[in-house]
Amino acid sequence: MLATSSSPPVDRFCDLVMKGGITSGVVYPKAISLLARRYRFRSIGGTSAGAIAATVTAAAEYQRRSTGSDAGFGVLSALPEELQQKVDGSRSRLLSLFQPQRATRRLFAVLIVSLNAKGTYRRGFRVLAGFLMAYWPATLLSLGMAGWAYGTSGALAAVLALLVATGVSIGAWVYRDVTRAMVKNGFGLCTGMSSDETAPALTPWLHALIQRAAGRTAQDPPLTFGELWSAPGFPPAWLALPPGAPTRSIDLQMFSTNLAHGRPYILPLQDPRQFPDELHARERLYFRRAELEPYLPATVLQWFCDHAKPYRIEPGREGKDPDDHVWSDVLEVPDPAAFPVLLAARMSLSFPFLFSAVPFLAIDHDAPPGEREFRHCWFSDGGICSNFPMHLFDGLVPLWPTFGIDLEPVLEGRGPIYLPRRYDEGFGERWRIFAESANDAAKLGGFIGALIGTMQNWNDAMLARMPGVRDRVARVRLNEHEGGMNLNMEEDLIAAIASRGEQAAALLLERFGELPDGEPAPGWDDHRLVRLNVLLNMLEARAPGIASGLSSAVGHATDYSTLFAEAMNRRDAAGRPVPPSGYLAPWTVADKDLLQRLVQALEHLARSLSSVPQTNPFYAVPRPELRVRPPL
Numbered sequence: 001m002l003a004t005s006s007s008p009p010v011d012r013f014c015d016l017v018m019k020g021g022i023t024s025g026v027v028y029p030k031a032i033s034l035l036a037r038r039y040r041f042r043s044i045g046g047t048s049a050g051a052i053a054a055t056v057t058a059a060a061e062y063q064r065r066s067t068g069s070d071a072g073f074g075v076l077s078a079l080p081e082e083l084q085q086k087v088d089g090s091r092s093r094l095l096s097l098f099q100p101q102r103a104t105r106r107l108f109a110v111l112i113v114s115l116n117a118k119g120t121y122r123r124g125f126r127v128l129a130g131f132l133m134a135y136w137p138a139t140l141l142s143l144g145m146a147g148w149a150y151g152t153s154g155a156l157a158a159v160l161a162l163l164v165a166t167g168v169s170i171g172a173w174v175y176r177d178v179t180r181a182m183v184k185n186g187f188g189l190c191t192g193m194s195s196d197e198t199a200p201a202l203t204p205w206l207h208a209l210i211q212r213a214a215g216r217t218a219q220d221p222p223l224t225f226g227e228l229w230s231a232p233g234f235p236p237a238w239l240a241l242p243p244g245a246p247t248r249s250i251d252l253q254m255f256s257t258n259l260a261h262g263r264p265y266i267l268p269l270q271d272p273r274q275f276p277d278e279l280h281a282r283e284r285l286y287f288r289r290a291e292l293e294p295y296l297p298a299t300v301l302q303w304f305c306d307h308a309k310p311y312r313i314e315p316g317r318e319g320k321d322p323d324d325h326v327w328s329d330v331l332e333v334p335d336p337a338a339f340p341v342l343l344a345a346r347m348s349l350s351f352p353f354l355f356s357a358v359p360f361l362a363i364d365h366d367a368p369p370g371e372r373e374f375r376h377c378w379f380s381d382g383g384i385c386s387n388f389p390m391h392l393f394d395g396l397v398p399l400w401p402t403f404g405i406d407l408e409p410v411l412e413g414r415g416p417i418y419l420p421r422r423y424d425e426g427f428g429e430r431w432r433i434f435a436e437s438a439n440d441a442a443k444l445g446g447f448i449g450a451l452i453g454t455m456q457n458w459n460d461a462m463l464a465r466m467p468g469v470r471d472r473v474a475r476v477r478l479n480e481h482e483g484g485m486n487l488n489m490e491e492d493l494i495a496a497i498a499s500r501g502e503q504a505a506a507l508l509l510e511r512f513g514e515l516p517d518g519e520p521a522p523g524w525d526d527h528r529l530v531r532l533n534v535l536l537n538m539l540e541a542r543a544p545g546i547a548s549g550l551s552s553a554v555g556h557a558t559d560y561s562t563l564f565a566e567a568m569n570r571r572d573a574a575g576r577p578v579p580p581s582g583y584l585a586p587w588t589v590a591d592k593d594l595l596q597r598l599v600q601a602l603e604h605l606a607r608s609l610s611s612v613p614q615t616n617p618f619y620a621v622p623r624p625e626l627r628v629r630p631p632l
Helices: 023-035 049-067 071-077 079-084 102-114 120-134 136-153 155-184 202-213 225-229 289-295 298-306 341-348 440-464 491-512 522-550 560-568 589-610
Strands: 013-018 040-046 188-190 251-258 263-267 353-355 358-363 374-381 402-409 473-478
Touching: 013 023, 013 049, 023 049, 023 071, 023 079, 023 402, 023 473, 023 491, 040 049, 049 071, 049 202, 049 225, 049 251, 049 341, 071 079, 071 202, 079 491, 102 120, 102 155, 102 188, 120 136, 120 155, 136 155, 202 341, 225 251, 225 341, 251 341, 263 341, 289 298, 289 358, 298 341, 341 358, 402 491, 473 491, 491 522, 522 589, 560 589
Parallel strands: 013 040, 013 402, 040 251, 188 353, 402 473
Antiparallel strands: 251 263, 251 374, 358 374
C-alpha cells in the first residue's frame, strides 16, 4: 500500500529521466505528481517532450524547495485536463499549441488532414485530399483546364489535363513552400510562437506554465538554471562532499542537437570559465537578437539579451578570430547560470520539420586564421541523437534511485505498462516487426521507419536493457494513435495516456519506495546490490589490462617513472622548461611526485583486484564495459 503523504522527507531524493515523443508527453504529468509525494527531485533530464516535462518538474521542485509549497506539482497534475479543453469550440488546447506561420499554413493543413488515418492507402488518400484542399486555387485552376479539355477534345483529354495540371500546379506550389517558406521559417512549420489571437502557441504557453510551476507570473523574470542550482535543500546532512566540490541543488539537463556540428549538446552548456584561456572549450555560442526574436516571448528575449555579452576578440587571438568591429551585432550567450530554462527546453523540442530549428552562431575555427567568420548552428530535436538519455545522472554507485519512464509500442498479449520485478526479466530484445505486413507499401514504410529508429535509438535501447538500469525504467506502451504525431487526440485518449503514466509511477514506488514501517523497499536494496556487482565485474575485467599497462615491462615503450622524469626535465631549443601535454605550466617536483603516487595507488588497486583467488560469480546480463568516452 503506497503512502499518500505529499511531503517527502527533506533528504529523500530521486532523479528522473523522460523520453521524447511529441504529444506522448501527456504520459508524464500525473506520474511526476505521484513520485513527488514520496521523493524530492534532485536531477531531472529529458529530450523533446521529455524536456518539457523535465523543465516544469524542475520549476515545481524549485517552488517547493524555496517556499515549501507543492502548488507547482498541482499545476503539473492538472495539465492533462488543461490540454483536453476546447479553446474555440473545436480545437483542443493540445492541438492549439501547434500553430504554423502564415507562409507554412498550407503545408500544416495537409499534415492535420492526414492525422489519425488508418492504413497506408487511407493515409495516402488523406494526404492527397489535404493537398487538394490546402492548395485549392491550383485545384480550381486544374479543374478549369480539365473542363476546357473536355469541351475541346473529350473525356480522355480532360482526365489527362486534370492529372497533369494538378500535379504540375500543386507540385510547383508545394516545392516553393517547402524550399522557400519552410527554410525561411527555420526549416519547420511552426516556430513555436503564436500566429493567431485565440490561444497561445507552444512556447508562450510553456513559458507561462514554467513560471506558474515556479510560483511566478509570465511577466516576472524567467526561471534560470542558476536559480535551480542555488535552491535550498541540498546537499542533505548525511552526504559528505569534498571541500570545494560543485553542488547543484536541482540539476536540470536536456539534450539538443547541433546539426552544424553533427553532434548532441547537453544543455545548459559548460561554463567557459571552468577552462583556462589556452584550453577553453569551443562550445561557445553567439546569437543575433533579430534572429532569435521569432522564437521567444518578448520578456524572455529581453532578459536573454540583457545578460548576454557583446562579442569581443579574446586576448592573443587578434588576427585569427572574426573582427569584433565587423560583427558588432553579435552577442555571446549568457553564462549558464543566467540561461533561461525555457530556451533550453525550446532547443530540445525542435522536432524536425514540425518545429523550426533554433539559430545560434559559432566561430568556424576550421577556416584559416584571418579568414574566420561566424556560421549558423541550427539546434534541432535532442531525440535525433538521444531520445531517452538514462545515462545522464548515473554514477558508478547510486546514492538514490534514478527513475526512467520509457515509451514503446503496444505489444500484443502484453500489458500497457511494464517494469521488471526480478533480475532475470526485462533484458530481452525489443522488436520492430515490419516485414510481416500483407501490404508492400506498409513493409517499405516500416523498413524506412526501422532504419531511422535504429540510427536514432540504438544506444538508448542497449542501455535500457542493462543490469542496474532495466529495473528502474517503467515502460509505457502506446498504440499508433496515442501520442507521437497525433496532435488532435480526443479528451478520453489524453486522459487514458495520462492515467497510464500515473500507473507507471505507482509501479516504481511499489518497487523502490519505503515499506509501511519505514524500512527501505527490497527493490532499492536489490538495485544497489546489482549496481555494486556490475561495478566490481567491470573493474575485475579491466584490472589485468591496467596492471599490465602500468608495468615497467611493456615492450617497445618507456616505463612511466622514466616518462615522468623526462616530462619534468623537458626543455625547448632555448633551454626553457616546456609543460607536458595538457598542462599549462612546467612540472615541479611536487607535480611529478603526486602523479607517481596516483599511479602507484592505481597499480595497487589493479593488482589487488587481479589477485583475488576467486572470480565474482555474479552474471551481468547483458555484460557491460568500463571505458573512456565523451560525456554524453
